[in-house]
Amino acid sequence: MGTSAKLSTKILKQSATGSLFAHRFVGSSNGPCVALVSGVHGDEWYGPASLNKLIKMLKASDLSGTVIVIPAANPLALAEHSRLDPTCPLDLNRSFVFDKATSPSEHNPLAKLIWREIADADVILDVHSCGVDDCVDHVRMLKEFDSLATSLGVSRALVFEKWPSGLLIDQAFRSGKRALALEFGTSGSLSLRKGKTLTKALMAFLGATKSIPNKEGSRKTPKVAYKHTMAPVEASGIFEQKLPPGLRVKRGDVVGTIRCFQDGESIEIQAPVAGDLLMVRKTGPIGVGNSACTIV
Numbered sequence: 001m002g003t004s005a006k007l008s009t010k011i012l013k014q015s016a017t018g019s020l021f022a023h024r025f026v027g028s029s030n031g032p033c034v035a036l037v038s039g040v041h042g043d044e045w046y047g048p049a050s051l052n053k054l055i056k057m058l059k060a061s062d063l064s065g066t067v068i069v070i071p072a073a074n075p076l077a078l079a080e081h082s083r084l085d086p087t088c089p090l091d092l093n094r095s096f097v098f099d100k101a102t103s104p105s106e107h108n109p110l111a112k113l114i115w116r117e118i119a120d121a122d123v124i125l126d127v128h129s130c131g132v133d134d135c136v137d138h139v140r141m142l143k144e145f146d147s148l149a150t151s152l153g154v155s156r157a158l159v160f161e162k163w164p165s166g167l168l169i170d171q172a173f174r175s176g177k178r179a180l181a182l183e184f185g186t187s188g189s190l191s192l193r194k195g196k197t198l199t200k201a202l203m204a205f206l207g208a209t210k211s212i213p214n215k216e217g218s219r220k221t222p223k224v225a226y227k228h229t230m231a232p233v234e235a236s237g238i239f240e241q242k243l244p245p246g247l248r249v250k251r252g253d254v255v256g257t258i259r260c261f262q263d264g265e266s267i268e269i270q271a272p273v274a275g276d277l278l279m280v281r282k283t284g285p286i287g288v289g290n291s292a293c294t295i296v
Contacts, residue, residue, distance in 0.1 A: 018075030031065025035121035042077025046185040047127030050198040094166035124172040135279040140181040151208035157222040225296035239286040
């Protein structure tokens with residue numbers, strides 16, 4: 001039996017500098033509950049731009065089930081063009097941990113508001129852009145490949161055995177949901193043409209979940225990697241990228257160099273294994289332990 005189609009917008013947190021909105025579309029027939037979230041980091045703009053456009057395109061009367069859209073999960077960080085909220089410098093994407101042993105003061109309080117709103121979702125897609133790295137657009141998931149990834153049109157998929165605690169998609173997976181994270185574009189940049197590509201991919205994703213009539217998408221099966229190798233550095237300084245992501249490298253190829261802060265010495269950073277460069281650190285500051293690249 002169907003339900004009455006409707007759209008509701010809820011203010012999860014109100015602020016003069018940026019309020020947190022959740023848009024809930026309830027379709028006229030039964031179907032899955034799908035949550036689309038972006039803007040967890042304020043310097044990642046592709047997700048918020050595309051999800052806000054998608055909100056205007058969706059019609060509740062065309063939906064089956066429910067679609068929840070949170071385009072700007074970290075509104076003040078987005079307003080300030082900052083990765084983190086300057087008034088709460090706790091990484092929102094390390095804050096989705098709600099066990100009693102964890103002190104609330106250790107986490108961004110927005111996490112609970114967001115999770116409470118999307119906890120009834122069957123499928124959660126968290127949209128990001130690469131932060132300190134340049135990267136190949138890719139989708140991430142846990143334990144096994146999810147066929148929903150083929151609707152997003154990206155060329156690579158990375159399957160993790162384990163995620164860091166506190167990630168939104170980790171909380172989603174542990175709660176029994178289908179959980180994917182999309183890394184699309186790079187932080188601090190926005191191309192209208194690339195943004196249109198993302199909007200089309202998100203509509204295709206909703207089509208794949210059966211939330212809307214199937215939309216034409218690339219339906220491209222990405223090349224899947226089940227393990228990856230990072231290259232943590234042992235010196236701090238200015239990293240200069242020598243090779244872009246997407247290239248095939250041999251073990252020992254020079255990915256970049258570091259001009260050390262302390263003595264000005266130049267150190268070559270070599271690929272630790274052979275494979276494809278999925279991510280490479282952007283030219284700029286790098287600290288001890290930071291990864292210069294990720295190879296799959």
